[in-house]
Amino acid sequence: MEVRYTNTKDDLVAFNDHHLANSKPYQRRKIINLYVTPVVLLLAFSVFALSTGKVSFYIGGVLGALASYLWTFFAYKRYARKCAEVFQKEVFCEHKVVISDVGVSESTANSSSQFTWDALEKIESNEDYIFIYNTPATAFVIPKREVGKDSFEAVKLALDNAQ
Structure with missing residues (x-):
């Protein structure tokens, strides 16, 4: 036959979306970057805040964890399209x-x-x-x-x- x-380009994006959605290593890395990293960042800053007694470390931890999550979320959302941008x-x-x-x-x-x-x-x-x-x-x-x-x-x- x-x-x-x-x-x-849409076909390449569709392939990237399909491939990434079915890739266990990619999904594992995505979960770690989206959820584990911000929580670890928040916990680290909380430990600093408790040990120094400064509230600013709590604020820094919350803002750092939020920034980490948002940056990672949008980076992963755009990844399949970014892969298809090279001619x-x-x-x-x-x-x-x-x-x-x-x-x-x-x-x-x-x-x-x-x-x-x-x-x-x-x-x-x-x-x-x-x-x-x-x-x-x-x-x-x-x-x-x-x-x-x-x-x-x-x-x-x-x-x-x-x-």
Whole structure:
């Protein structure tokens, strides 16, 4: 089966969102940065306030913890979009993906690659995309809007049957 599509910045953002939402190390780091770090900061300043008797350390701890939380919250919220801001000529071009019994091959105007089924990391999908992971953090992103609903479902079925 062969499918052709062109990726946009929104497709790359969708992949980053999907990948980060399903990455256990990223989610663990996000929780630590969002919740643990501000609490540790607040506790450290509280200890200083108790040992010195100065209320200003309490205020500094509360403000520091709040600033830490807000900065981290907005940084993580923007992370997927920030990853897609760098222009990548091998992403934002026409792709041809061929699915066969041997594996998956992908070609663009500037490159081509072929992966056996054993060489692929995983294949995931959601309502709008199919993600064929060729490494733990990169994938061929096949958008439903580019290939059409029928072709999209046919690709999903071909991938399921071929594995």
